[in-house]
Amino acid sequence: MISAASAFAAWQYLPAPLPQQWTAAELATLQSLSLQQLPPPPPDPGNKVADHPLAIEFGRQLFFDTRLSSNNAVSCASCHQPERYFTDGRALAVGIGSADRNSMGLAGAAYSPWLFWDGRKDSLWSQALEPLENPVEHGANRTQLARLVAQDHHYRDQYLAIFEAESAQTVLDQFADETRFPDASPNGSAEQQLAWAAIREEDQHHINRIFSNLGKALAAWQRTLPVMPSAFDEYAAQLTKNPELQQNTLLTRDAISGLRLFMGKAQCINCHNGPLFTNNAFHNTAVLSAPGVPPAAGRSQGLRLAQADVFNCLGPYSDADPAQCQELRFARGGDEMIGAQRTGSLRNLAYTAPYMHAGQLATLDAVIEHYNRARVAVIGHNEAKPLALRAVEKRQLKAFLDSLNGPVALPLSLTLSPTPSPKQEPEPR
Amino acid sequence: MFKNCFYLSVLLICSLHTNAQTLHTGTQPEGLQIVLHSQVSPVPLNQMHSWVIEIQSTTDAIMDDAVIRVSGGMPAHNHGLATNPQVTHYLGEGRFLLEGVRFHMAGVWILQLQIQLDNRHYTAQLELTI
Numbered sequence: 001m002i003s004a005a006s007a008f009a010a011w012q013y014l015p016a017p018l019p020q021q022w023t024a025a026e027l028a029t030l031q032s033l034s035l036q037q038l039p040p041p042p043p044d045p046g047n048k049v050a051d052h053p054l055a056i057e058f059g060r061q062l063f064f065d066t067r068l069s070s071n072n073a074v075s076c077a078s079c080h081q082p083e084r085y086f087t088d089g090r091a092l093a094v095g096i097g098s099a100d101r102n103s104m105g106l107a108g109a110a111y112s113p114w115l116f117w118d119g120r121k122d123s124l125w126s127q128a129l130e131p132l133e134n135p136v137e138h139g140a141n142r143t144q145l146a147r148l149v150a151q152d153h154h155y156r157d158q159y160l161a162i163f164e165a166e167s168a169q170t171v172l173d174q175f176a177d178e179t180r181f182p183d184a185s186p187n188g189s190a191e192q193q194l195a196w197a198a199i200r201e202e203d204q205h206h207i208n209r210i211f212s213n214l215g216k217a218l219a220a221w222q223r224t225l226p227v228m229p230s231a232f233d234e235y236a237a238q239l240t241k242n243p244e245l246q247q248n249t250l251l252t253r254d255a256i257s258g259l260r261l262f263m264g265k266a267q268c269i270n271c272h273n274g275p276l277f278t279n280n281a282f283h284n285t286a287v288l289s290a291p292g293v294p295p296a297a298g299r300s301q302g303l304r305l306a307q308a309d310v311f312n313c314l315g316p317y318s319d320a321d322p323a324q325c326q327e328l329r330f331a332r333g334g335d336e337m338i339g340a341q342r343t344g345s346l347r348n349l350a351y352t353a354p355y356m357h358a359g360q361l362a363t364l365d366a367v368i369e370h371y372n373r374a375r376v377a378v379i380g381h382n383e384a385k386p387l388a389l390r391a392v393e394k395r396q397l398k399a400f401l402d403s404l405n406g407p408v409a410l411p412l413s414l415t416l417s418p419t420p421s422p423k424q425e426p427e428p429r
Numbered sequence: 430m431f432k433n434c435f436y437l438s439v440l441l442i443c444s445l446h447t448n449a450q451t452l453h454t455g456t457q458p459e460g461l462q463i464v465l466h467s468q469v470s471p472v473p474l475n476q477m478h479s480w481v482i483e484i485q486s487t488t489d490a491i492m493d494d495a496v497i498r499v500s501g502g503m504p505a506h507n508h509g510l511a512t513n514p515q516v517t518h519y520l521g522e523g524r525f526l527l528e529g530v531r532f533h534m535a536g537v538w539i540l541q542l543q544i545q546l547d548n549r550h551y552t553a554q555l556e557l558t559i
Contacts, residue, residue, distance in 0.1 A: 270534045281511050281533035326477045330529025332513040
């Protein structure tokens with residue numbers, strides 16, 4: 001009996017020997033994960049200022065500006081904190097109130113065709129708009145935001161320089177008048193919705209245009225956020241020079257064994273593939289909702305929302321030709337997407353805990369155990385299958401995930417929050 | 430105008446990509462030969478791309494009347510395609526443009542074609558490994 005227990009303990013905890021070197025196929029797979037393979041962000045045809053230098057700077061200022069909220073206390077950086085790799089360390093985001101989703105990191109977001117956990121937005125610029133008006137996040141409204149741009153000389157000048165819309169100046173200036181254009185939004189409070197309904201359709205369109213342009217500037221800045229290399233990337237770079245290298249000082253034996261598991265038995269690479277360790281697709285992996293909270297519908301609902309969104313790629317505020325909106329035109333929804341959430345990146349997990357769409361799992365150990373067990377899903381079906389990882393293998397997998405942490409220190413220009421200028425009336429012209 | 434240019438460019442790309450990956454199969458019931466030409470080579474992971482479906486028939490079937498539906502998935506993972514690809518344009522000479530294909534996982538994928546041609550219904554299945 002004792003010897004059986006000893007044998008089980010040995011089986012659980014004794015590491016398997018490492019092979020002498022990687023095979024050519026393993027090396028190719030390994031290199032596909034390296035940050036060296038990451039191309040520049042794909043173009044965003046819906047955002048014609050996606051790479052405009054002035055838009056990038058304007059977006060940076062907007063990102064840190066707490067005036068983009070109903071209480072002058074919430075900015076994008078409240079939940080997307082640069083020092084936490086643009087997350088907030090909370091299970092659920094907190095702005096004006098408490099949201100029902102975990103804040104996602106922003107570095108690398110420009111590579112995803114779909115945004116939010118459930119993919120209810122099909123571009124970075126459109127994604128940036130929703131939190132601004134969400135009553136539990138910024139709680140602002142689009143008329144208020146148009147007014148801010150019209151009243152703040154600094155913002156107004158930048159806006160007009162970037163968005164060379166015909167008669168943009170005349171259009172913009174009229175929204176400085178709060179009496180004529182009070183707080184209003186189709187998504188706001190009952191009072192704001194009534195105010196929105198009272199605005200002429202033509203003016204609603206102008207306000208929506210300004211609102212969407214703010215999203216485009218915010219997206220332009222977010223496209224510049226770098227993904228910093230990790231110990232794994234340095235190891236991959238060394239392997240490029242010396243493919244026969246198996247072990248070195250850059251990665252521990254546990255981390256290298258974990259890398260083997262990641263690409264093999266643990267099957268993580270199925271969904272966490274590519275240099276950002278995500279396929280940006282949607283999978284149901286039976287993540288439980290928090291106690292008392294109904295399971296999230298996930299992508300099945302997210303796609304319906306994206307298709308109905310006036311700010312999607314095919315909508316009137318997109319700069320794309322319909323032929324360029326392939327992701328939206330050929331998106332797949334339906335029952336298979338019930339409970340499916342977007343695959344998260346595995347880079348810099350040290351800064352982004354807790355994990356999963358509602359922060360349900362506090363630690364990486366809990367995440368690994370979640371996939372190791374692969375329980376039956378409450379709604380939809382769990383794509384993952386039990387892995388039968390031994391205790392030592394779970395430790396090794398975690399060691400590899402730890403090797404994906406890079407420096408969080410970002411260039412000063414990315415973290416410096418500008419001092420908001422006081423509310424100003426437009427200069428007479 | 431843009432759309433015409435777009436399809437023209439697709440045609441041009443089709444003719445240029447002679448090394449594009451191709452898949453061949455027959456149909457059930459017999460009667461058609463199906464050739465799929467990927468417009469990106471090698472077939473990419475996580476990237477939206479197009480294919481050209483070529484239908485070869487021994488009869489004088491009027492090809493531009495064909496209705497083609499494409500589905501598929503990964504049997505090993507019990508899930509379907511990540512996208513909803515659609516035939517969007519007839520390119521002539523039995524060739525059809527299939528847009529909206531994206532493979533999001535490495536491994537074995539199945540593509541299933543349902544073809545309605547001359548009031549007959551055909552099915553075809555192709556396998557590829559990403």
